[in-house]
Structure formats: C-alpha cells, structure tokens
Amino acid sequence: MRSERNYSFIGTTDPMTSSEVYHCEKYLKRNKRELVQAGKYLIDTAALLSLFHLDCWNCRRVHRETCCEGGQPYAVESRQVFILEREFPAISAHLTDRQKTKKWLDQGVWDKTPGTIRMEHGNCMFYQERDGRYGCAIHAYAEQMEQDVLPLKPFSCQLYPLDLIQTDLGILLTAVTNETSSFSRWGTDYLEQFYCASLDRRKVATHLDAHLFAVDGYRPAYEWNLPLFRYLLGDEAKRIESILQEKIEQSATTIG
Known part of the structure; x- marks a missing residue:
C-alpha cells in the first residue's frame, strides 16, 4: 500500500510505503522541538551528528559483502x-x-x-x-x-548515511539511526550488519585490527557528505553547517 500524501524520498522515483510515511510522521511529532527549521529544510541535528566511519575501502575485509x-x-x-x-x-x-x-x-x-x-x-x-x-x-x-x-x-548511492525526505512540513535532512531506520531509505541493515554505522558494535569487535574502521575515525554523519551536502543545499549549506557546529560546541560544553 502506498501513500498519496506529500512524503517521498528526494532524488528517486521509488515511493515511500504507507508504513514509512506513518513512522516518519510519528518521528516528526515526537521530535518537533528538537528539529531546527532552516528555510525549506527541517534539520535533524541529533541524527546528523550521529557518529559514522565510512571506511569503505576496508569494508570487504571485515564484512561478507559491501553495501x-x-x-x-x-x-x-x-x-x-x-x-x-x-x-x-x-x-x-x-x-x-x-x-x-x-x-x-x-x-x-x-x-x-x-x-x-x-x-x-x-x-x-x-x-x-x-x-x-x-x-x-x-x-x-x-x-x-x-x-x-x-x-x-x-x-x-552518494547520500548514505544521510537521508533527504520530502514531508508535509518541509524537507527533512536526517541520517539513518535507530530512531529513523523505520522510515529511512536505508532501513536497519547498516545498523545491524555494518561497522560503519555502529560505533558500539565496533568497540566490542576486538578481533579486528585497530586500523580497520578505527574507533577514533568516527565522525558526525553530515561530515562524510560535505561536498554533496553543499551541492544539494546551495546557499542554505553554510547556515545549516553553522547550526550543526553550534550543536557540537554546546554538547562539548555540557560534557566538559
């Protein structure tokens, strides 16, 4: 069953399912106060700052197959x-x-x-x-x-781990996390099977050489896609990067 509402994955003609739309709507309502509006974009700062390590050339060395x-x-x-x-x-x-x-x-x-x-x-x-x-x-x-x-x-193919979703409230700029996987185009496979999407899984993978998906190589999701990020967002990119950087600094201050 497909939804006819104004929800779709940006950049593809493949539609979202009604289930994905439902979970996306729930997520937007649940996190309304945490999403930052920047022009036509809804900035999901929590997801965009989630840690990933796209050590892609080493993927086949630690996984049965790549994405x-x-x-x-x-x-x-x-x-x-x-x-x-x-x-x-x-x-x-x-x-x-x-x-x-x-x-x-x-x-x-x-x-x-x-x-x-x-x-x-x-x-x-x-x-x-x-x-x-x-x-x-x-x-x-x-x-x-x-x-x-x-x-x-x-x-x-260029977007992972980010996701760009047209919603009734604007274009949601997010990344795949445990909270977004129910409606992300990436689903749960990356979180469950690949080290790039899970620092916690990597930390307990003591059988791997330290330089493979190195723990200190994990960075915020949006940083892995900066050229595409800026290409897509145009004039809004600097503003959105400033919002994300401010969140990083606030988090560092809180931890400190």
Whole structure:
C-alpha cells in the first residue's frame, strides 16, 4: 500500500510505503522541538551528528559483502536518466574488458524502465573490479576523467548515511539511526550488519585490527557528505553547517 500524501524520498522515483510515511510522521511529532527549521529544510541535528566511519575501502575485509552488492540502487530521476544515458557510452568504453564494453553497449543501462539500473550477477551493473579493487564504475570514470561525480553518480548511492525526505512540513535532512531506520531509505541493515554505522558494535569487535574502521575515525554523519551536502543545499549549506557546529560546541560544553 502506498501513500498519496506529500512524503517521498528526494532524488528517486521509488515511493515511500504507507508504513514509512506513518513512522516518519510519528518521528516528526515526537521530535518537533528538537528539529531546527532552516528555510525549506527541517534539520535533524541529533541524527546528523550521529557518529559514522565510512571506511569503505576496508569494508570487504571485515564484512561478507559491501553495501554495493546484492541489489541495485534506488531508481534515478529523469534529470539523471538523461545524464547517465549521455555518459553511458564513455563509461562503458572506460572498462578494461572489451567484451564487457560491447555487452553493455548492446544491452544498455536500464532494466526495462528508464531510471532503474540493470543488474549483473545479482549486483548493480556498475559494481565492477578495477586494478584488484571493487567499486562503482561511474565513480571511477568520473575521477579518472576529472569530471564532477555529484551530478553523474546515482543520487542515493552518494547520500548514505544521510537521508533527504520530502514531508508535509518541509524537507527533512536526517541520517539513518535507530530512531529513523523505520522510515529511512536505508532501513536497519547498516545498523545491524555494518561497522560503519555502529560505533558500539565496533568497540566490542576486538578481533579486528585497530586500523580497520578505527574507533577514533568516527565522525558526525553530515561530515562524510560535505561536498554533496553543499551541492544539494546551495546557499542554505553554510547556515545549516553553522547550526550543526553550534550543536557540537554546546554538547562539548555540557560534557566538559
């Protein structure tokens, strides 16, 4: 069952379920006094200051699979459909496997519906090996061609651990936490399975080498996405960063 209210995940055509909308509404009501209004945005300071460590290159060393495996990204909006279709031949040509390049060009990027990226062997087609490392072929292409990755890479793939949700009260800028997971596009998997989202789980993982998802490497959620954060929020970014920094200083003073 889908909701027709003004709730949606920003940056994708995939809808929120009625259950996700329900939990989001409950969260907004419960935390009304703690959310900060900044223009059209509702700033969830508690979630945005939650600690994460996106030690992505070491993910496969400590987990059975990474977050890029076992599925496909959220569908992209029409703006990104156009961009990906335009850049797809160049991304394909950038692969080291010429047979795969031909296959990609023959089959195209979409799985039936424009915006929904094809899968290969159970993974997003862009999850590829290069020089012994696995990662996003779009991101690798953008970096090597010195292109801006922000408009090119699927929006939701760049967003984690943040979430951007259209609500009846404005655009909620939040991050996935135990309190938001019931309505976040990220669900509970990251919190339950990946060290990047749980400092508490990492602290008790004494079997890991100290440099893997190092405890002292955890930082507020929003800091991991500053380029995207500023790209999305435009003129509001400085104001919102100031709000978050003030909250950090207030917390430090209280603890001190």
